[in-house]
Amino acid sequence: MSDPSTPTLRNIDYSESMNVGRVHESVKREKDIREPGNEPVSLGVYLLLTPLLLLAGGFFGLYHDGGQAPKAPDFDASLIPAGGGGEVDPVAEGKKLFGSVGCAACHQPAGQGQAGIYPPLVDSEWVKGSDKRMAMIIHGGLVGPITVKGNLYNNNMPAQGPLLTPKKMAYIMSFIRHTWGGGASLVTPEQTQLVYDEFKDRTAPWTVDELEKTVPEGEMLPKVGGYGGDDEQAAPDSAGAAAPADAQ
Amino acid sequence: MTSESTVVNQSNTGTVEDHLERAAIDRSTRLPVVFFLTSGVAWLAVSILLGVIASIKQHSPGFLDWDWLGFLNFGRVQPAFINAFVYGWCFQVGIAVAIWIMARLSRVELKNPVTLIVAGHLWNLGVSLGVLGILAGQGYSLEFLEFPKFVWPLLFVAYSAISIWMVVMFQVRKRSDAYVAQWYIVAACFWFPWIYLTANMMIHVLPVPGVMKSAAGAWYKSSLIYLFFVPIGLASSYFMIPKIVGRSIYSYGLSMVAFWTIAGVGAWTGLQKFLGGPLPPLLTAISGSAAILMLIPVVAIGINHFMTVRGHHGLIQYSPTLRFTFFGAIGFSVTCLVGAFNAIFGSTTSFTIAEDGFNMISLYFFFSMMMFGAIYFILPRIVGCEWLSRRMIQLHFWPSAYGAIGLGLWLVVGGIWQGISLEAWDSSTISAAGTSGSFLVGKSFIWTTFILFSNVVFVLHFLMMLFRLGRRTHEPTLLGHPQVHHAGQQLADGGAGA
Numbered sequence: 001m002s003d004p005s006t007p008t009l010r011n012i013d014y015s016e017s018m019n020v021g022r023v024h025e026s027v028k029r030e031k032d033i034r035e036p037g038n039e040p041v042s043l044g045v046y047l048l049l050t051p052l053l054l055l056a057g058g059f060f061g062l063y064h065d066g067g068q069a070p071k072a073p074d075f076d077a078s079l080i081p082a083g084g085g086g087e088v089d090p091v092a093e094g095k096k097l098f099g100s101v102g103c104a105a106c107h108q109p110a111g112q113g114q115a116g117i118y119p120p121l122v123d124s125e126w127v128k129g130s131d132k133r134m135a136m137i138i139h140g141g142l143v144g145p146i147t148v149k150g151n152l153y154n155n156n157m158p159a160q161g162p163l164l165t166p167k168k169m170a171y172i173m174s175f176i177r178h179t180w181g182g183g184a185s186l187v188t189p190e191q192t193q194l195v196y197d198e199f200k201d202r203t204a205p206w207t208v209d210e211l212e213k214t215v216p217e218g219e220m221l222p223k224v225g226g227y228g229g230d231d232e233q234a235a236p237d238s239a240g241a242a243a244p245a246d247a248q
Numbered sequence: 249m250t251s252e253s254t255v256v257n258q259s260n261t262g263t264v265e266d267h268l269e270r271a272a273i274d275r276s277t278r279l280p281v282v283f284f285l286t287s288g289v290a291w292l293a294v295s296i297l298l299g300v301i302a303s304i305k306q307h308s309p310g311f312l313d314w315d316w317l318g319f320l321n322f323g324r325v326q327p328a329f330i331n332a333f334v335y336g337w338c339f340q341v342g343i344a345v346a347i348w349i350m351a352r353l354s355r356v357e358l359k360n361p362v363t364l365i366v367a368g369h370l371w372n373l374g375v376s377l378g379v380l381g382i383l384a385g386q387g388y389s390l391e392f393l394e395f396p397k398f399v400w401p402l403l404f405v406a407y408s409a410i411s412i413w414m415v416v417m418f419q420v421r422k423r424s425d426a427y428v429a430q431w432y433i434v435a436a437c438f439w440f441p442w443i444y445l446t447a448n449m450m451i452h453v454l455p456v457p458g459v460m461k462s463a464a465g466a467w468y469k470s471s472l473i474y475l476f477f478v479p480i481g482l483a484s485s486y487f488m489i490p491k492i493v494g495r496s497i498y499s500y501g502l503s504m505v506a507f508w509t510i511a512g513v514g515a516w517t518g519l520q521k522f523l524g525g526p527l528p529p530l531l532t533a534i535s536g537s538a539a540i541l542m543l544i545p546v547v548a549i550g551i552n553h554f555m556t557v558r559g560h561h562g563l564i565q566y567s568p569t570l571r572f573t574f575f576g577a578i579g580f581s582v583t584c585l586v587g588a589f590n591a592i593f594g595s596t597t598s599f600t601i602a603e604d605g606f607n608m609i610s611l612y613f614f615f616s617m618m619m620f621g622a623i624y625f626i627l628p629r630i631v632g633c634e635w636l637s638r639r640m641i642q643l644h645f646w647p648s649a650y651g652a653i654g655l656g657l658w659l660v661v662g663g664i665w666q667g668i669s670l671e672a673w674d675s676s677t678i679s680a681a682g683t684s685g686s687f688l689v690g691k692s693f694i695w696t697t698f699i700l701f702s703n704v705v706f707v708l709h710f711l712m713m714l715f716r717l718g719r720r721t722h723e724p725t726l727l728g729h730p731q732v733h734h735a736g737q738q739l740a741d742g743g744a745g746a
Contacts, residue, residue: 025722
C-alpha cells in the first residue's frame with residue numbers, strides 16, 4: 001500500500017491506473033453543508049417536552065422512597081430484660097445479623113422496605129403482633145399477597161429457617177420487634193426452638209390465609225427461656241436492669 | 249436557501265478548489281479509515297457468526313456440540329459475540345466514520361496518521377485477546393465488560409491515542425465555529441475514556457464491594473450506549489442528512505437542546521436495571537428518570553432531522569446513504585423509547601430477554617444502520633470506485649431493516665411476557681423461563697434469515713469495493729432511477745447526493 005505521507009507518492013492514488021477525473025467525480029457532485037438554520041425552538045416543542053418532564057419526575061417521586069432511609073431509634077438500655085449481666089445483648093446481636101444474613105437486602109437497613117415491592121418492618125402490624133406468626137414467616141418463608149400498613153404487597157420471601165439457627169432467629173426477631181415494633185416483647189432462643197420443632201417437616205412457604213388459620217390473632221409463643229440467665233421474659237420496666245454491654 | 253437555478257452543480261457543490269480540497273482530505277484519511285473500516289467489517293463477520301451460534305445455542309444446546317467445541321457453549325459464545333460486536337465492529341466503524349467526518353468538517357488533511365494505525369493495531373490486539381479469553385473461559389461477569397482483566401488497559405490506551413488525534417484535528421480546524429457533528433465527536437472522544445476508566449477502576453483496580461460492582465457494570469453499559477454510540481451515530485446523521493439533501497440543518501437551537509440533554513442526562517442512566525433490587529432506591533429512581541429524560545433528544549432530533557429532509561423525502565428512495573441514515577435515525581428514537589419503557593416497567597422487564605432486545609435495537613437498529621449509511625457514502629470516495637450493485641445494497645438494506653425491527657420488537661415483547669410469568673408467585677421460575685423459549689426460537693429465525701443473510705451480502709460487497717472491483721464510472725450507485733424530468737431539481741440533487 002502506498003504511503004500517503006511520502007512526498008513523491010503524494011499525488012499518486014490507490015492504483016496507478018486511477019483516472020484522476022473520476023476520483024473527483026464523487027466530490028464534484030457532493031453538496032456543501034451549510035450553516036445550521038436559525039429556526040427558534042417553538043413553543044410547541046416545549047409543550048411536547050412537558051409531559052416527558054412530568055413523567056420523569058413522577059417516576060422519581062414514585063420510586064425514590066423518601067430519598068433517605070428513616071433512622072432507627074437509638075437503643076434504650078432500660079428495655080433490656082431484668083437479670084442483667086448476661087452473655088449477649090440480643091438486640092445488638094440481632095442488628096448485626098439483620099445486616100449480615102441478608103434481611104436488609106430487601107427490607108433495607110432501616111427496615112422501611114421498598115415501596116410496592118418489599119413490605120416495611122417499621123411499625124408493621126406483623127412485627128408488633130403475634131411473635132409466633134412472625135417466627136413462622138421467617139422460618140418457613142411467605143408467598144402471595146400480604147397487607148402491611150394498608151398497602152398490598154405480592155412477592156416471595158424465601159424460607160430463612162434452614163439458613164438460621166433458633167438462636168440467631170431469636171436475636172433478629174428481638175432486634176426487629178424492639179427497634180421497629182414499638183418495643184414489642186423480645187424473643188428467646190427457646191421460643192424460636194419451639195417453632196423450629198413444630199414445623200420441622202414443613203417445606204412449602206406460608207401464605208397469609210394459612211398463617212391466619214394456623215395461629216389465631218394475637219396468639220403468642222409460650223414464655224420459655226430468657227436472657228441473662230433469668231428464666232423470666234421480663235417486662236421492660238423491670239427495675240435495676242443493667243444493660244449487658246459486653247456484647248459490643 | 250435552495251437555489252432555483254437549474255445549474256445545480258454551480259450553486260450547490262462549491263468551486264473547483266473545494267473539490268480539490270475535499271479530494272485531498274479524502275486521500276489523506278484513506279489509510280486509517282480503510283484500516284478501521286476493514287477491521288471493523290472483519291469483526292462484524294466474526295461477531296455475526298458468533299451471534300448466530302449464541303442465538304441457536306440458547307434454545308438448542310445440542311447445536312455444534314462436540315467435545316472439542318466445548319468453548320462454544322452459550323455461556324461463552326454469547327459474551328464473545330456481544331463484545332466482538334461492540335468493540336470489534338461498532339467501535340472501529342465508529343472511529344473510522346468519526347475520523348473522516350472530523351477531517352472533512354475541520355477541513356484539515358490528516359498528516360502522517362501512523363499513531364492512528366498503531367493504536368488501531370493495539371485496539372485489534374485487545375479485542376482479539378479479549379474474545380479469545382472469553383472463549384477460553386477467562387471472561388468476566390459484567391455485561392459489555394466480559395473481556396478478561398488484562399484487556400482494558402490496552403483498549404483504554406488505544407482509544408486515548410485515537411481520540412487525541414481527533415481532538416488535534418478539531419483544534420487546528422480552519423473555521424473557528426464548530427458544526428454539530430463535531431460537538432458530538434469531540435464529546436465522544438472524552439466521554440468514552442471517562443466511563444471506561446471509571447468502570448474498570450471500580451471493578452478491577454479498586455474494587456467496590458459486591459452489589460456495587462453490578463451497579464458499576466450496569467452504569468457503564470448504559471453510559472456506553474448513551475455517551476458513545478449515540479454521539480457517534482448522531483454525528484453521522486448530522487453530517488449525512490444535510491450533505492445529501494443539500495439543505496442546512498433545520499434548527500441550531502434544537503440541536504443545542506438535544507446535545508446538552510444527552511450530555512447532562514446520559515451518564516445518570518443504567519441503575520434502573522436494579523429497580524426494586526438491593527440498591528439504595530434513590531439511585532435507581534434517578535437512573536430511571538434519566539432514561540425517561542432521554543426522550544427529550546428524541547423529540548428535538550426527530551423534529552430537526554424530519555424538517556431538514558422535509559420536501560425531499562423522495563431522496564430516501566434513491567440514496568443508499570440517506571436510506572440507511574434515516575432508518576438509523578428512527579432506530580435512535582426506538583432506542584430511547586425502549587430505554588424509557590424498560591425503566592418505567594423495569595420491575596417486569598429487567599433480567600429478561602427485553603434487555604437483549606434493547607442491546608440489539610441500540611447497537612443494530614440505531615448504530616449499525618447509521619454506520620452502514622456512512623460507509624455507503626465514504627467508501628467510494630476513499631477507494632475511488634462506485635458500489636458495484638444496486639441490488640446488493642437493497643439485499644443489505646431490507647433484510648437488515650426487517651431484522652432490526654423484528655428482533656427488537658420480538659425480544660421486547662418476549663421479555664414482557666417472560667417478566668410477567670416471573671412475577672407470578674404461584675408458578676415456578678423454571679416455567680417462567682420456559683415461556684421465553686418460543687421467543688428464543690423466533691430470535692434464531694430472525695438472526696439466520698435476516699441479519700446473517702444481509703450482512704453476508706454487505707461483507708461481500710465491501711470486500712469487492714476494497715479490492716476495487718466496484719464500478720468505474722462517475723455515476724453514483726443509486727437505489728432506483730430518479731426521474732429527473734418528473735420531479736425536477738430535487739431528484740437531480742438526489743442523483744448528485746449519494
